[in-house]
Amino acid sequence: MGHGWEGVVLKLMRGKDFAFTVTGAEQVTERYRRLQLTDGGMLGATGVHPTMWVRLWFENAGKPHQRAYTLVDPDPAAGTFSLEFALHDGCASDWARNAKPGDTIEATVQGTGFSVPDPLPSRLFVVGDPASLPAINSLLDAMPGVPATIWFETPHGTDAELPVRADTAHHELRQVPRRDDGAGLVEEVRAALPGLLGDDRETAFVWIACDTATTRSLTSYVRKELALPKERVSALGYWRPEPVKA
Numbered sequence: 001m002g003h004g005w006e007g008v009v010l011k012l013m014r015g016k017d018f019a020f021t022v023t024g025a026e027q028v029t030e031r032y033r034r035l036q037l038t039d040g041g042m043l044g045a046t047g048v049h050p051t052m053w054v055r056l057w058f059e060n061a062g063k064p065h066q067r068a069y070t071l072v073d074p075d076p077a078a079g080t081f082s083l084e085f086a087l088h089d090g091c092a093s094d095w096a097r098n099a100k101p102g103d104t105i106e107a108t109v110q111g112t113g114f115s116v117p118d119p120l121p122s123r124l125f126v127v128g129d130p131a132s133l134p135a136i137n138s139l140l141d142a143m144p145g146v147p148a149t150i151w152f153e154t155p156h157g158t159d160a161e162l163p164v165r166a167d168t169a170h171h172e173l174r175q176v177p178r179r180d181d182g183a184g185l186v187e188e189v190r191a192a193l194p195g196l197l198g199d200d201r202e203t204a205f206v207w208i209a210c211d212t213a214t215t216r217s218l219t220s221y222v223r224k225e226l227a228l229p230k231e232r233v234s235a236l237g238y239w240r241p242e243p244v245k246a
Contacts, residue, residue, distance in 0.1 A: 015055075015110030018042040022103040023080070029158040031087045032130060033096050034072070036080065042109060043076040050142035051114045051135040056083075057106040060091040066108070067092045070134035086130040114234065116142050121205035121232075124148035125196070127189055127218060129178070130159050131238045132209035137165040139207060145170055149196055153178050153185045153210060181241060182214035189218055194226065205232050212237030 024036040042054070053070045072082035085096035095105070124146050128136045133152075140148060148171045154160050155178040166173040174192075176185050197204055206228060208218050219235040222228045 015108040016042075016045065018045075018054075018107050018109065019104050020056075020107055022099045022105075023101050025099060025101075028084070028163070029161055031156050031158055032162055033085045033087055034082050035085070035096060035099055036082050037105075039074075039079045039081060040107075041079065042107070043074055043079060043081070046109055048074045048076055049112075049114055050116060050138045051112075052138070053112050053135070055108045055110065056092065057108070058091040058095050065091055070132075070138060072134045072137070084134045086133075117205050117232075120146055122147075122200045122203040123196070123205070125193060125204060125206045126150040127153075127185070127206075127208045127210060129153040129155065129210045129238075130162060133162055133164065135209055137163075140165050140167075140171065148172070149192075150174065151176055151185060151189055153182070153214075182211055182217075185210065185214055186217050186221075190221060193222070197226065201226065201228055202232070204228075206234070208233070208235040209238050212240050 018040040020037040020040055020042075022035055022037055026034045026036075028034050048071070051070060052074065053068045055066045055068050058065045058067070069083045069085070072084055074081040083096075085093060087093045087097065099105075120143060124139075124143060126136055126139065126148060128150070129152065136150065136152070140150075144167070148166075150164065150166060150171060151174050152164055153176050160175055164173055174188065176188050178184065193206075206222050208215050208222075210218075215235050215237040219233065222233055223230065
């Protein structure tokens with residue numbers, strides 16, 4: 001399958017192509033699926049960093065379609081990792097639902113990049129949802145022992161069962177049912193974050209990855225109203241809600 005104009009652009013931006021092979025699958029909840037894969041030599045060529053993601057290529061009505069997914073527990077020595085899919089309607093979820101050992105999928109690595117703050121932050125504040133859960137867990141794994149508060153939005157009831165790697169000794173997990181297109185999550189964070197930050201605004205770190213509109217709203221809030229330095233904030237919109245059909 002060709003990658004169309006997007007593939008051409010990624011090539012010009014020095015994207016590297018690989019092919020992954022499915023070795024196993026696990027249905028975590030009815031709306032969340034984990035696949036185990038071999039890396040096709042990618043990890044040895046690119047190295048690994050926290051929240052690292054790749055672009056997978058799917059066929060959608062005969063056309064190439066790409067979506068980004070975060071690596072779960074990458075093992076460069078073994079050449080393996082997992083990918084996790086928050087299932088909904090669409091070609092990526094359809095592929096994940098039906099994937100079986102031996103299936104392959106093409107991928108491009110381009111645009112990923114994250115460095116753990118040095119020195120480590122005094123406090124970590126994380127805002128995300130099932131789509132960014134793999135990145136959340138990667139982030140927590142990369143900074144063990146750093147006190148963290150995690151706001152985890154749950155669009156569906158079973159999302160409360162998802163495996164957030166929160167260590168009760170260092171982490172506070174706040175599950176927030178999704179309402180009003182993310183407005184409920186924004187309200188929860190705005191109400192609690194100033195008091196939790198206290199005097200740590202220069203040494204804390206805020207990481208935000210949920211739907212695009214919510215991410216934009218919260219990023220503006222912590223940068224402009226709370227005046228956190230830009231190097232203390234990392235934010236990326238992970239998805240856009242589907243438009244309501246008439």
